Amino acid sequence: MGNFIISKEDWSLHRKGELDKERHQQKVREAIKKNLPEILSDEAIIMSDGKKIVKVPIRSIEQFRFRYDLNKQKHTGQGSGETKVGDVLGKDGSNAKGDKGKGAGDMPGQDYYEAEVSIDELTEILLEDLELPHLKNKSYDQIKNESYEFRDVRKKGLKGNIDRKKTVYEALKRNLLKNRENLFQISDEDLRYKTWEIVEKPDSNAVVIAMMDSSGSMGPFEKYIARTFFFWLVRILKLKYQNVEIVYLSHHTEAKEVSEKEFFTKGESGGTRCSSVYQLALDIIKHRYNPNLYNLYAFHFSDGDNLSSDNELCLKLVRELLNVCNLVGYGEIEGPYYYTATLKNEYKKINNSNFVMVTIKDKIGVYQALKAFLKKEN
Numbered sequence: 001m002g003n004f005i006i007s008k009e010d011w012s013l014h015r016k017g018e019l020d021k022e023r024h025q026q027k028v029r030e031a032i033k034k035n036l037p038e039i040l041s042d043e044a045i046i047m048s049d050g051k052k053i054v055k056v057p058i059r060s061i062e063q064f065r066f067r068y069d070l071n072k073q074k075h076t077g078q079g080s081g082e083t084k085v086g087d088v089l090g091k092d093g094s095n096a097k098g099d100k101g102k103g104a105g106d107m108p109g110q111d112y113y114e115a116e117v118s119i120d121e122l123t124e125i126l127l128e129d130l131e132l133p134h135l136k137n138k139s140y141d142q143i144k145n146e147s148y149e150f151r152d153v154r155k156k157g158l159k160g161n162i163d164r165k166k167t168v169y170e171a172l173k174r175n176l177l178k179n180r181e182n183l184f185q186i187s188d189e190d191l192r193y194k195t196w197e198i199v200e201k202p203d204s205n206a207v208v209i210a211m212m213d214s215s216g217s218m219g220p221f222e223k224y225i226a227r228t229f230f231f232w233l234v235r236i237l238k239l240k241y242q243n244v245e246i247v248y249l250s251h252h253t254e255a256k257e258v259s260e261k262e263f264f265t266k267g268e269s270g271g272t273r274c275s276s277v278y279q280l281a282l283d284i285i286k287h288r289y290n291p292n293l294y295n296l297y298a299f300h301f302s303d304g305d306n307l308s309s310d311n312e313l314c315l316k317l318v319r320e321l322l323n324v325c326n327l328v329g330y331g332e333i334e335g336p337y338y339y340t341a342t343l344k345n346e347y348k349k350i351n352n353s354n355f356v357m358v359t360i361k362d363k364i365g366v367y368q369a370l371k372a373f374l375k376k377e378n
Helices: 011-034 036-040 119-127 164-177 220-240 260-265 275-288 308-324 343-347 365-373
Strands: 053-059 112-118 144-154 193-202 206-213 244-251 255-258 295-302 327-333 355-360
Touching: 011 036, 011 119, 036 119, 036 365, 112 119, 119 220, 206 220, 206 275, 220 244, 220 260, 220 295, 220 327, 220 365, 244 260, 244 275, 255 275, 275 295, 275 308, 308 327, 308 343, 327 343, 327 365, 343 355, 355 365
Parallel strands: 206 244, 206 295, 295 327, 327 355
Antiparallel strands: 053 112, 144 193, 244 255
């Protein structure tokens, strides 16, 4: 008689491990969301190449357990009942030795570790609450996307498209009806193939015009804030939308179209004439992006210091942008210098729901700006 080994595996342990893993991941996401405004403006992330791994401090997760007093002090519910009225049971702020907070304590601290999170994971967390607002389908008959959808199963087709599940099901059914011992014997008549259809869908093409003030009044802090906002904006758009184009415009007294790399790295100086960038944006829209075919968004960041004689023209051009854009956003960065009159005061005259204006005073304001400009619609 042969030898048999009988073993029993406790699958509940596997389930517990999976639950602990899910609980850990949820804890990480909660910690990230709680500290999102500070994490997004971390200089190490903004200066990275987009592949940076962010380390977020996470408090360790402990199971409930009893913790006994190491020095055997008297407490309620513990001891031989020899305590009397007036006895000191403990002192607030004292260490484990019972002194007045002096010297090194011998009680264990609260453990924590740094969880590594990628830039893409951070962006996905942002996407839970952010999107391009007022996105519409434009020109059904001119802009279309072709996609392939498997909608049917047939007896003839390409070998690469064999539907394994359907094939095994047909073989089992046939062999059971014929009372065969080998239920999994597959013949040619059992083979089933997935077939697809070409489906044309309207494509909501979107174009985002990113405009940034690069004049001399934009100091290191102002440029850092503007670049941080656009850093996350670009990543959100590239991860969420397939057909989105980003046009980068930089300006001082004159505006010009630049590459993505130049937009985030090149520094300039000189005076400020913000109307130049609005006019360039309108010209680009006129010649390259028909508003009937594209969803258009324009975002401009500046410190608000502009030639006073140019403010009225800026107001006029922003209103023209609102006529062709789904949304126009203006972010004014308040740096260390005080300006008596800025573009923000001029733009308060605009009464249009598609115009959004924010003021940023510190790094945390970047997250608030993203939420204001990319507010998710219900």
